[in-house]
Amino acid sequence: MSEVVKLERHDVVGIVTVNSPPVNALSAAVRGGILECINSAIADPEIKAIVLTCAGRTFIAGADITEFGKPPKPPGLHEVLTVMENSPKPIIAAIHGTALGGGLEVALACHFRVATKDAKLGLPEVKLGLLPGAGGTQRLPRAVGPELAVKMIVGGDPISASDALKNGLIEEIVEGPASGGEAFARKVLAEKRPLRKLRDDDSKLAAAKADRSIFTNAVASMTKKARGLEAPFAAADAVGAAIDLPFDEGLKKEREGFLKLVASDQSKAQRYAFFSEREAAKIAGVPDGTKPRNVERVAIIGAGTMGGGIAMSFANAGIPVTLIETGEEQLKRGMGVMQKNYEATAARGGIPADAPAKRMALINGVVGLENVKDADLVIEAVFETMAIKKEVFAALDKFAKPGAVLASNTSYLNIDEIAKETKRPQDVLGMHFFSPANVMKLCEIVRAAKTAPDALTTAVAVARKIAKVPAVVGVCDGFVGNRMLAQRGKQAEKLLFEGALPQQVDAVVTKFGMPMGPFAMGDLAGLDIGWRSRKDRGIKSEIADALCEAGRFGQKTGKGYYKYESGSRSPLPDPEVEKLIDETLQRLGRKRRVVSDDEILERMMYPMINEGARILEEGIAARPSDIDVIWLYGYGWPIYRGGPMFYADQVGLKHIADRLSFYAKETNDPSLEPAPLLKRLASEGKTFASLAQTAKAA
Numbered sequence: 001m002s003e004v005v006k007l008e009r010h011d012v013v014g015i016v017t018v019n020s021p022p023v024n025a026l027s028a029a030v031r032g033g034i035l036e037c038i039n040s041a042i043a044d045p046e047i048k049a050i051v052l053t054c055a056g057r058t059f060i061a062g063a064d065i066t067e068f069g070k071p072p073k074p075p076g077l078h079e080v081l082t083v084m085e086n087s088p089k090p091i092i093a094a095i096h097g098t099a100l101g102g103g104l105e106v107a108l109a110c111h112f113r114v115a116t117k118d119a120k121l122g123l124p125e126v127k128l129g130l131l132p133g134a135g136g137t138q139r140l141p142r143a144v145g146p147e148l149a150v151k152m153i154v155g156g157d158p159i160s161a162s163d164a165l166k167n168g169l170i171e172e173i174v175e176g177p178a179s180g181g182e183a184f185a186r187k188v189l190a191e192k193r194p195l196r197k198l199r200d201d202d203s204k205l206a207a208a209k210a211d212r213s214i215f216t217n218a219v220a221s222m223t224k225k226a227r228g229l230e231a232p233f234a235a236a237d238a239v240g241a242a243i244d245l246p247f248d249e250g251l252k253k254e255r256e257g258f259l260k261l262v263a264s265d266q267s268k269a270q271r272y273a274f275f276s277e278r279e280a281a282k283i284a285g286v287p288d289g290t291k292p293r294n295v296e297r298v299a300i301i302g303a304g305t306m307g308g309g310i311a312m313s314f315a316n317a318g319i320p321v322t323l324i325e326t327g328e329e330q331l332k333r334g335m336g337v338m339q340k341n342y343e344a345t346a347a348r349g350g351i352p353a354d355a356p357a358k359r360m361a362l363i364n365g366v367v368g369l370e371n372v373k374d375a376d377l378v379i380e381a382v383f384e385t386m387a388i389k390k391e392v393f394a395a396l397d398k399f400a401k402p403g404a405v406l407a408s409n410t411s412y413l414n415i416d417e418i419a420k421e422t423k424r425p426q427d428v429l430g431m432h433f434f435s436p437a438n439v440m441k442l443c444e445i446v447r448a449a450k451t452a453p454d455a456l457t458t459a460v461a462v463a464r465k466i467a468k469v470p471a472v473v474g475v476c477d478g479f480v481g482n483r484m485l486a487q488r489g490k491q492a493e494k495l496l497f498e499g500a501l502p503q504q505v506d507a508v509v510t511k512f513g514m515p516m517g518p519f520a521m522g523d524l525a526g527l528d529i530g531w532r533s534r535k536d537r538g539i540k541s542e543i544a545d546a547l548c549e550a551g552r553f554g555q556k557t558g559k560g561y562y563k564y565e566s567g568s569r570s571p572l573p574d575p576e577v578e579k580l581i582d583e584t585l586q587r588l589g590r591k592r593r594v595v596s597d598d599e600i601l602e603r604m605m606y607p608m609i610n611e612g613a614r615i616l617e618e619g620i621a622a623r624p625s626d627i628d629v630i631w632l633y634g635y636g637w638p639i640y641r642g643g644p645m646f647y648a649d650q651v652g653l654k655h656i657a658d659r660l661s662f663y664a665k666e667t668n669d670p671s672l673e674p675a676p677l678l679k680r681l682a683s684e685g686k687t688f689a690s691l692a693q694t695a696k697a698a
Helices: 028-043 077-085 102-109 136-144 146-155 161-166 177-191 203-210 213-223 231-244 247-262 265-280 305-316 328-347 355-360 386-399 415-419 453-465 481-498 502-512 518-525 527-537 542-549 575-587 597-617 624-634 644-651 653-666 676-683 689-697
Strands: 005-010 013-018 049-054 091-095 098-100 112-116 120-122 172-174 298-301 321-325 363-367 377-380 405-408 428-433 442-446 469-473
Touching: 005 028, 013 028, 013 177, 028 049, 028 077, 049 177, 077 102, 091 102, 091 177, 098 102, 102 120, 102 136, 112 161, 112 177, 120 161, 136 146, 136 203, 136 231, 136 247, 146 203, 146 213, 146 231, 161 172, 172 177, 203 213, 203 231, 213 231, 231 247, 231 265, 247 265, 265 469, 265 624, 265 644, 298 305, 305 321, 305 328, 305 355, 305 363, 305 428, 321 328, 328 355, 328 363, 377 386, 377 453, 386 405, 386 415, 405 453, 415 428, 428 453, 442 453, 442 624, 453 469, 469 624, 481 502, 481 518, 481 542, 481 597, 481 624, 502 518, 502 597, 518 527, 527 542, 542 575, 597 624, 597 644, 597 653, 597 676, 624 644, 624 689, 644 653, 644 689, 653 676
Parallel strands: 013 049, 049 091, 091 112, 098 120, 112 172, 298 321, 298 377, 321 363, 377 405, 405 428, 442 469
Antiparallel strands: 005 013, 428 442
């Protein structure tokens, strides 16, 4: 008898319970155990109905990720599901927690399904660059109809138990999975309900068979944001096969699509991203079992763009927060902006109509730093000026209670210098949120020289609690993301001096998969910010300075590197900019040349990868995958390319090192010379990934 799946007989009902913590994943042992117990229940003449349920916090939450990339172990999931579906006795899936991926596919092979009210059901494989591979694309459309099936399979987001009930995915909402499943099983027997095999029920496909636009419109709606991705379109094709083909032929189509995707570079990149995000939550150098400090009260200093966005992140997670400003006027303005943001989201249908009031009620706006006194975590989000931040932290040393974690939301500044303003440097760290903070998922957790291990674990735990992806980094100018971005910005500017135009550079970068190019991004942020900073430091940037001197500050003035029509944020190439660039180059005695798209791509990406190698050498990031997580969730790196360091391994480190050496000579730029780590790995024929493997082996 299986160790992880048990069969008990309650009179005429057989209860099959999966107990494989933490999430009852479909390992070979679980698959084998389910098959063994179902066969035993079918063979037992006393058992008339079977309930499949799970112990612990959830129903089967998907595949066993430790089996990814390994040879399959019997029994296969298809074999298990075929036995279940063909059972002469009714099988009821009793769901609680989440039924995701293979877990929902198991439930779909049952004849009936019930769920607790808080259960979530979904097929999220598309988020790993895959499609459901055990009949999900064929059974789900037959259970709920093609429109919702497309939304769930192509979009990858789960639905609630109430939505599942409304759409026929489950038969009832029950109090407890085992007891509710057993009660429903007895009802099925008493009412002599016929077994419903989804494979044989095409009733919900009839409308789409008669009018295919029902399906194609649903696909168009769900794929409009899938630029560059393969899996959503392959998943849509598989759902289409459920409409067009008999069940067994549809299964073959699904299998073909699954096997093609699982071998694809995109899926490898997306699965790498999945594992990298999990790995990033592990803090290098912190002893296992280091518990976070208790955080019940949070205070945020500054109600501006960043402070307000951070406050909204806590409110969105249902966590009360105190938002502190220096004056009533600034506080009123900040609270008003948050209110408008929530109302706009509600108007678009992004949150329920009553959510703005509920979430704003969690944000307590006050004036005066003394209001941090009860906070377990204080996040400073004032102007990005060292003097102001030092002043705030010196005051926090007086007002914050002992043991409170003191975090700065700086994007560049030295946390060690800030920590010196306190008598408790062990409590000080950085929490670099990305703008808009209520939307962007990344949070760089900056470890200062004296930051205590439990302060770090606290920051990571809090970030995860408010649905952020934390990545621990060290202290340096710009930390990881902005430090690498600076290299791209430097090359983008140089390319203008050599003959490229803003729209050409941006087109190459967006074709690669980034949401914006460097020049459109500059226009969005405001060119005047960098201009003032350069003037303060006595630095010149001839073309950018000339634009600002002409009053071209970006979107805010309707013109920057691009021009913008009134009320529009769409960048339009401007002949005036080309003229200004030509005049600047003539004044400097420089000639334009033809710059190829290939050169632009290499000079946009390879210097960033080179800087990533330096960051690893210096120990600013613990793992190459941490750098990738930062770029995936903070800068819009396309998930199907895995991240800059993953991408570098795919391209080949020797090729990148050779091209950097070439550009260093061609452009007389020593900063492009390959970093020692990159040079060493390239010469040894190794990858950045090999660093992580070596670390694990050690």
